[in-house]
Each structure stands twice: as structure tokens, then as C-alpha cells.
Amino acid sequence: MLTLPELTDALIRVEDGIAWLTLNRDDLRNVLTGTDLIADLEKTVHFVNHEKAISVLVITGAGKAFSAGGNLKEMAGRTSSHADGPYAGPPEAVKRKYQEGIQRIPKAMAALTKPCIAAINGPAIGAGFDLALMADLRIASPKAKFGETFVNLGLISGIGGAWWLQRELGYQQAARLTLLGEVIDADEALRLGLLLEIPPADQLLERAGELAMQLADKPPMALSLNKQLLMTAQTTDFDHFLEQCAELQGYCHNQEDHLEAVNAFLEQRRPKFKGQ
Incomplete structure (x- = not known):
């Protein structure tokens, strides 16, 4: 019997060679900072990589959002009550916090040795969009929206969005989404090739399971x-x-x-x- 990792802000289950990871901070729209989701993702990847019984990882979100990315309240409070938060301090201090904090996500996902499916149940914005891009296959609910919206906040993607996005779309479409900061719907994401398909919202996880089983049946x-x-x-x-x-x-x-x-x-x- 498998010993599942102990997670704080995510849920994990394993069935038929498939690990299901659910980001479980609906109260914060599954933001990746100000929660324990960074550590939860790291632990999950390590677990999946080292369990021969697992062939596929599926990532989804609980509630209305896949992930809203960074915590804007923490950004707004960087010089007040949240002075010790991940966005506070001079440039060199913030750089170190990114490297020791949220950048652990792309490093973990790049080290994932098993296929990953993102079942995108709702908005995937900013770093949440980048997390979805790190999956090998993506399907989404019609309710999903996508945005590389950092420029709108005077920021860049601190977890490598520019690296992932143009490998999916080519330079021009990546530049469009990055420099204009547009939010696109699931239909546009499908047209651009960011998604494999858009099943009905109530069939999203079922379809993710079907794809995962097809993968799990391979050597x-x-x-x-x-x-x-x-x-x-x-x-x-x-x-x-x-x-x-x-x-x-x-x-x-x-x-x-x-x-x-x-x-x-x-x-x-x-x-x-x-x-x-």
C-alpha cells in the first residue's frame, strides 16, 4: 500500500496508476504564494517520481479557480504588515525570495519524470497560467480563462512563463499574451493550441481520467x-x-x-x- 505524502493545502489520491493532485485553497482562489501549495507541489512531484506504481499525474483545482497565481494582498502589503512577506525588501532580497520560494515550482515540474495532465477547472492567471503550461497535456472547462497578466501589474513572470509560453505558441503569440496582458477564454486557448479539448465542466475530471488511463496503459x-x-x-x-x-x-x-x-x-x- 502506498504511503501518500502529507500535504497541507492540496489533496492527493492515487487510483489505477494515476496520482490526482487537487489545489485546495478555494478561499484564496488557489494562489501559489501565501499558502503551502509550493511545498505541496514539490512533495507530490518527489512522490510521483519515486513510486513505480504511478504512471501519470493529474493536477486540478478545487472550487472556482485552477489558480489565481500570486497573492495580490501580499504584494500590496509588502511595506506594511506584510514586510516579511515574499515580495518585501530591496531587489536582491526579493530575488532570493523568488529563488527560494515560488521558483521551486518550475524546478519541480521540470524534474517530473512522469506525464502530467492539467485539468483546468477555472481561471488560470499569472503564475497559475504558468503552472498549467508546465503540464504535458491540458484540457479545460468552458469556464476556464487564461492570462499571462504580469505586465498589467508592472511585473514579469518570476517563474519562467516566457520560457514555457513561447515553446507552446511560438514567439509572436507568446509576445501577444505577455506584452498585452490579455485574458483569453477556453475557446481561444484551444484555437491557439494551448488546450487539447474543452469537455463540459461536469465531465472535466472524467475526461482527464480517460486520458490518464490511456497513458497509464503504456509501458x-x-x-x-x-x-x-x-x-x-x-x-x-x-x-x-x-x-x-x-x-x-x-x-x-x-x-x-x-x-x-x-x-x-x-x-x-x-x-x-x-x-x-
């Missing part, structure tokens, strides 16, 4: 390695990438799950994978 090691290659292809030169492909393929050809997949295909039966 676990091959699933993880394919994700790894998709990520490294964005930053690795072509010759080194081909070398890595050859190395990993040699590894895959020597795994039991590869032979099981081939034999199951030839024998027209459902494969039984062991994760090795």
Missing part, C-alpha cells in the same frame, strides 16, 4: 523516457539529441516490457507491463 519506462526526450529536444543540439536517442533506444530494447509489448501485439492480446 511505464518507455512513457517516462519519451517524455524525457520531448523535454530535452527543446534545448539540445541535433547531433547530441540523436546520440541520446540511440543510447535510450538501446536501453529500451533490453527491457522486458519491450518484449512483452511486441509479443502481445503479435499474439493479439493485451500486454502486461512490469515497469522493467
